[in-house]
Amino acid sequence: MDAKTTDSAPFLDRLEAVDTDQPDWAAALRRAGLAVYREEGLPHAKVEAWKYTRLDGLTRSAFEPGISAPDGITVPDGRIADMAGAHRLVFVNGCYRAELSDDGLADEGIEIVNLGKPGAAPGWVAEHMGRVLDLDGMPLAALNAALWGDGVAIKLADGAQLQKPLHLIFLAAASTPAMFQSRHLLIAGRDSRAAVIESHLGLEGAPTFSNSVVEMILEEDAVLDHAKLVDETEHAYHIAATALSLAGQARYNGFVLTLGGRVVRNETRVRLAAAGAECCLAGAYVADGEAHVDNTVFIDHAGPGAASRVVFKGVIGDTARGVFQGKTLVRQYAQKTDGHQLHKALLLSSGAEVNAKPELEIYADDVKCGHGATAAQLDEDMVFYLLARGIPEAQARQLLTEAFLGDVVDEIASPEIAAAMSAALTRRLAGINADHGA
Amino acid sequence: MALLEIQDLHVEVAGKEILRGISLDVEAGKVHAIMGPNGSGKSTLSHVLAGRSGYDVTGGSVRYDGSDLLQMNADERARKGVFLAFQYPVEIPGVTTTTFLRQALNAGRRERGEPELDAMEFVKVIRRKTKELGITDDLLKRPVNVGFSGGEKKRNEILQMAILEPRLAVLDETDSGLDIDALKVVSDGINAQRSDDRGVLLITHYQRLLDYVVPDRVHVLAQGCIVKSGGKELALELEKSGYAEFLDAAAA
Ligand SMILES: Nc1ncnc2c1ncn2[C@@H]1O[C@H](COP(=O)(O)OP(=O)(O)O)[C@@H](O)[C@H]1O
Ligand SMILES: [Mg+2]
Numbered sequence: 001m002d003a004k005t006t007d008s009a010p011f012l013d014r015l016e017a018v019d020t021d022q023p024d025w026a027a028a029l030r031r032a033g034l035a036v037y038r039e040e041g042l043p044h045a046k047v048e049a050w051k052y053t054r055l056d057g058l059t060r061s062a063f064e065p066g067i068s069a070p071d072g073i074t075v076p077d078g079r080i081a082d083m084a085g086a087h088r089l090v091f092v093n094g095c096y097r098a099e100l101s102d103d104g105l106a107d108e109g110i111e112i113v114n115l116g117k118p119g120a121a122p123g124w125v126a127e128h129m130g131r132v133l134d135l136d137g138m139p140l141a142a143l144n145a146a147l148w149g150d151g152v153a154i155k156l157a158d159g160a161q162l163q164k165p166l167h168l169i170f171l172a173a174a175s176t177p178a179m180f181q182s183r184h185l186l187i188a189g190r191d192s193r194a195a196v197i198e199s200h201l202g203l204e205g206a207p208t209f210s211n212s213v214v215e216m217i218l219e220e221d222a223v224l225d226h227a228k229l230v231d232e233t234e235h236a237y238h239i240a241a242t243a244l245s246l247a248g249q250a251r252y253n254g255f256v257l258t259l260g261g262r263v264v265r266n267e268t269r270v271r272l273a274a275a276g277a278e279c280c281l282a283g284a285y286v287a288d289g290e291a292h293v294d295n296t297v298f299i300d301h302a303g304p305g306a307a308s309r310v311v312f313k314g315v316i317g318d319t320a321r322g323v324f325q326g327k328t329l330v331r332q333y334a335q336k337t338d339g340h341q342l343h344k345a346l347l348l349s350s351g352a353e354v355n356a357k358p359e360l361e362i363y364a365d366d367v368k369c370g371h372g373a374t375a376a377q378l379d380e381d382m383v384f385y386l387l388a389r390g391i392p393e394a395q396a397r398q399l400l401t402e403a404f405l406g407d408v409v410d411e412i413a414s415p416e417i418a419a420a421m422s423a424a425l426t427r428r429l430a431g432i433n434a435d436h437g438a
Numbered sequence: 439m440a441l442l443e444i445q446d447l448h449v450e451v452a453g454k455e456i457l458r459g460i461s462l463d464v465e466a467g468k469v470h471a472i473m474g475p476n477g478s479g480k481s482t483l484s485h486v487l488a489g490r491s492g493y494d495v496t497g498g499s500v501r502y503d504g505s506d507l508l509q510m511n512a513d514e515r516a517r518k519g520v521f522l523a524f525q526y527p528v529e530i531p532g533v534t535t536t537t538f539l540r541q542a543l544n545a546g547r548r549e550r551g552e553p554e555l556d557a558m559e560f561v562k563v564i565r566r567k568t569k570e571l572g573i574t575d576d577l578l579k580r581p582v583n584v585g586f587s588g589g590e591k592k593r594n595e596i597l598q599m600a601i602l603e604p605r606l607a608v609l610d611e612t613d614s615g616l617d618i619d620a621l622k623v624v625s626d627g628i629n630a631q632r633s634d635d636r637g638v639l640l641i642t643h644y645q646r647l648l649d650y651v652v653p654d655r656v657h658v659l660a661q662g663c664i665v666k667s668g669g670k671e672l673a674l675e676l677e678k679s680g681y682a683e684f685l686d687a688a689a690a
Contacts, residue, residue, distance in 0.1 A: 385528045385582075388488050389542035389598065390516035390549070399541065403532025403581075 008041035010058070011179070014065050014147055025126040026118040032135060033145025040139040049137060052323040052355040053265055053294045058237055063209045065149065067178035069093050073203075075100060075169055080199035081229045081420040086167035093172060094180025094210070095150050100169075109160030109192075115151040115183065125153045129185055132215040133243035133269065140265075141241045144213045148183035156192035156222070165195035165225075165416070172210060172236060173203040184214045188222035188250075195225040195414060200240075202232035202260065209237040216242070218250035220274075225414045226254045229424055232261035234289055241267045248274035248303075253413040256283035256312075257421050258293045259428040265294040272299065272306035272334075282411035283312040284421075286428050287320035288348075294323035297341070301334040301364075310341035313408040315401055317348035317432055324356040326371065332363040339367065345375040346404045348397075348432065378404075398429050405429075439504055441466045441637040442487075442606055448497035449479075449486050456482045458662035459498065464606065464637040469628075471640045471648055471673065474659035475681040480641045481525055483659070484610040487639075488522035489515050502606065516542075517549035521604030523595040525611045525641075530582035535594070538582050539564065543601055567600045571627050589620040596627035607631060608639045613647035625650030645677040660684040 015034070022030070042058065043050035069092045089112070090100035096114050105112055113121060135142045156162065170182070188194060202208060210232070218224055232238045238261045244252055256266045270279045279299060287293045299308045314322040324343040345354040356373035378400050386396035405425060412418035440463035449457035456479045464470050474480055486493050487500065489512030500507040502520060510518070530538070543563070544554040555563065568575040573593055583591050592612050599607055612624055628638065628651045640653060648656075648670065656672040657664045658681075665684045666672065 379528075381528045382530050384490055384512065385524070385530065386538070386542075387512040388490075388516055388522050388524075389538070389602065390513055390545040391538075391541050392513050392545060393511070395541065395545070396513070399533055399537070400530070403530065406532045 008044070009038055010042060011063070011143060011147070012038070014179070021119065023119050023121070023126065025129060029130045029145050032130070033142040036135045036142035037139055037146055040137070040142065043139055049296070049325070052325070053263065053292065055237070055263070057263065058209060061177040061207045061209075063177045063179035063207070065147065065179055067093055067174045067176055069171070069173040070175065073171065073173055075171065076201065076203070079201055079231060080169055081167065081197050081227065082423050083165055083167050083197050083416070083420050086165040086197065088167045088169055089152055090169045090171065091150065091182060093174060093178055093208075094182045096152070107160070107163050109157035110162060111155045113153050115153055116149070121153065124155055124187065125185060128187060128217060129215070132217060132245045133213060133241060138241060140211055140239045141213050144181045144183060144211050148181045148213070151183040151185070153185040154196075155187045156189050156194055158189040158191060158219075160189060160192045162194035165197055168196065168198045170198065170200045170210070171203060172201070172208040172232060174206045174208055177207045177209070179209040179211070182212045184212070186214070186216040186224075188216070188218045188224055190219045191221040193223045195417065197226075197417065197420070198228040200228070200230045200232060200238060202236045204233060207235035207237070208232070211239045214240070214242045216244045218244065218246045218252060220247045221249045223251045224253070225417060226252065227257070227412070227417045227421060228255070228266070229257045229259070229421070230261055230264055230266065231259040231424075232264065234260065234262055234291065236261045238264045240265065241269065243269045244279070245271045246273060246277040246279065246306075249276040251278045252280070254279070254281040255412050255417065255421060256281070256295060257424060258283070258285035258287070258295075259424065261291060261293070263292045265296065267296040269298045270300065270308065272301050272303060272308060274303040275305035277303065277306040279308040280411065280413070281308070281310045282408050284405050284408045284425060285312075285314040285322060286425070286432060287314065287322055288317040288432050289320060290318070291320040292323070293320070294325070296323075296325040297327070299328045299339060299341075301328070301330040301337045301339060304334050305336040306334065307338040308340070311408055311411055312342070313344045313346075313405055314354070315346045315348060315405060315429070315432065316352040316354060319349075319351040321353040321355070323354070324358070324373065326357070327359040327361065328369060328371070330360070330362040330364050330367050330369065335364045335366045337364060337367040337369065339369040341371045343373040346401065347375055347377050348401070398432070401429050401432065402426060440464060441503060442639070443501040444498070445500070446498035447486070447495065447500060449482060450494045450496050451482065451492065455496070456662050457486070460662070460664055462657065462664065464639055466605070466637050467634040468654040469632065469638040469640055469651060471642060471653035471656045472659050473642055473645075473656060473673065473676060475685065476643070478659045479662045480659055481610055484522055484525075484608045484641060487608050488512060488520065513545070517546050519605035521599050521602055521607045523599060523607065523609040523612045525614070527583050527591040527595055529584045529586075531584050533582050534578070535580060535582050536564070536578045539578075539598065539601055542598070546602060563601065567597060570630065571597060571600055572623060573597055588615045589617065592616060593620060593623055596624050599631060600627060605635065606637050606639070608641070610641045611643055613642055613644065621647065621650065645673045648673045658684050
């Protein structure tokens with residue numbers, strides 16, 4: 001083992017693979033990440049924010065950066081979000097692949113830059129990168145800051161509109177254990193409008209460890225539709241932090257759909273800084289086998305008169321586990337806050353588990369806030385009703401499972417994104433109840 | 439061979455004997471009515487025939503169309519033509535009636551080796567059936583039974599029967615709680631279903647339905663036993679004298 005790697009903070013030796021010829025902003029970000037990660041290390045059982053999600057398994061595979069994918073890899077269209085007509089940017093094992101991506105997005109007022117060569121990044125990247133996400137208490141995001149290798153930065157000028165949705169496609173495919181840390185930035189200028197979809201797809205092969213960070217800044221009146229689909233392999237670790245900052249009247253419509261992975265953590269941190277900012281974040285997950293799916297959401301009402309709505313629903317089978325940690329913080333001066341969060345789990349087997357911890361921390365006195373969490377099984381009277389009409393058992397259970405998740409897809413504002421997420425869910429659910437077949 | 443042959447059927451629920459030796463044949467082309475007081479085991483019989491779990495058959499046999507019905511799963515029974523109209527149809531949020539009916543109809547068609555109907559063909563079938571039954575088709579877009587009135591739920595059961603065209607229909611108190619118009623719709627639906635190759639087991643608490651759907655045979659079920667069988671006039675007799683004498687007979 002390398003001298004720089006300790007048991008509590010593995011992966012530090014991977015720093016040697018990082019290019020040292022870097023602009024000041026990138027070097028500063030790496031130093032900051034390194035300091036936090038050295039201090040905090042891989043989260044252990046006593047770290048509250050990670051108490052339900054253990055990462056010990058990460059040290060059991062010899063994850064290496066810079067593992068290349070098999071030759072001739074292509075994007076499996078049937079498994080990513082079905083966003084026909086979207087502008088595609090494709091990453092394989094964390095690295096941007098121009099030959100798989102669409103080129104030349106020429107929308108007015110829109111800049112898209114690749115971050116593989118930080119030295120070539122424009123001033124706005126230097127100015128904003130690392131400004132949204134506070135690394136303290138975020139050791140995995142800190143590891144990303146220390147080791148990140150590639151990514152994309154997107155800037156919409158004031159009033160700009162992305163004509164087509166932007167589809168970021170991340171493929172994980174390796175024949176030996178591979179780790180990758182991509183990092184992305186989006187700046188949506190005043191009154192701009194964009195739709196961004198991420199598809200994270202694992203292809204069969206060795207275990208992979210993806211540790212990504214996305215920072216998004218929405219200026220006044222900007223509207224962003226954002227959806228993320230995670231369908232990694234049963235050996236994959238997928239750890240992601242998405243941090244957003246919303247100015248007055250900005251609106252974020254987010255959706256997080258997890259369909260596969262060994263350990264998945266989607267952490268979304270939203271700061272609502274000013275009046276009229278609105279965050280509608282919904283998500284669904286389907287976990288079976290030994291999957292562990294964690295959705296952690298922190299909503300920070302830092303300004304008055306903002307609204308947040310968080311709704312997650314999960315279907316958990318076999319010995320899988322779902323985790324929901326939702327915290328809504330309403331600061332003292334954030335009067336007239338409207339903040340709600342809800343988690344509902346459907347347990348398909350006796351070995352399935354769920355840990356839900358919705359939390360409100362309120363310091364203002366004039367607010368409308370609420371939270372709730374439920375866990376239930378399929379209603380056997382409903383199952384029997386469908387059976388009594390001849391519908392085979394596996395199909396009956398699928399129908400009811402889809403019905404359970406159906407209303408969370410209705411939270412999605414964009415019909416196009418809703419259709420893509422709904423199709424992906426239906427595809428996935430066709431498999432989960434199959435073992436009840438005759 | 440009768441379409442349905444029940445022989446000395448004993449059924450327990452949670453260790454308690456509910457059906458205590460029932461024998462009954464329903465021939466194709468015939469309507470048999472089962473009448474009896476609350477708690478006599480009528481719904482238990484209907485559920486056992488439909489294949490609901492939680493009922494222990496401790497004795498006897500049930501043959502349907504020559505095969506051992508009790509060996510089949512609930513969904514297989516339904517695909518082979520056994521239909522139960524529920525006394526209390528369940529509400530299923532999130533599943534539209536159209537999706538539900540189409541999956542049910544196509545499951546039966548697959549079983550019979552017939553091609554599945556696509557959305558267009560299916561809508562045609564539904565339109566025809568709702569028209570025949572005099573039911574508006576606006577319930578089709580709604581989730582199954584959700585927010586339906588009692589009468590709407592029962593009509594929905596009859597609509598499902600008309601669409602699935604079963605060979606054996608077991609109707610569990612489909613008449614209870616209906617006003618006279620709804621009762622007409624329901625009984626017309628049942629009468630339309632009558633044909634030479636279909637049997638109907640009509641479970642009811644009241645004689646009223648039998649004015650509209652005239653049965654070939656009437657059986658009185660009391661405390662888990664059939665205590666008397668007769669022609670349609672038995673229903674009228676019951677209307678006058680009530681069930682008291684049969685309760686005594688069953689207890690003896
Ligand atoms: N799930 C059950 N658990 C225990 N007892 C039951 C259950 N279902 C029915 N019973 C009992 O079985 C008897 C017959 O009930 P049921 O078949 O519903 O009668 P009916 O339909 O004629 O009113 C009643 O005494 C009822 O309490
Ligand atoms: Mg009953």
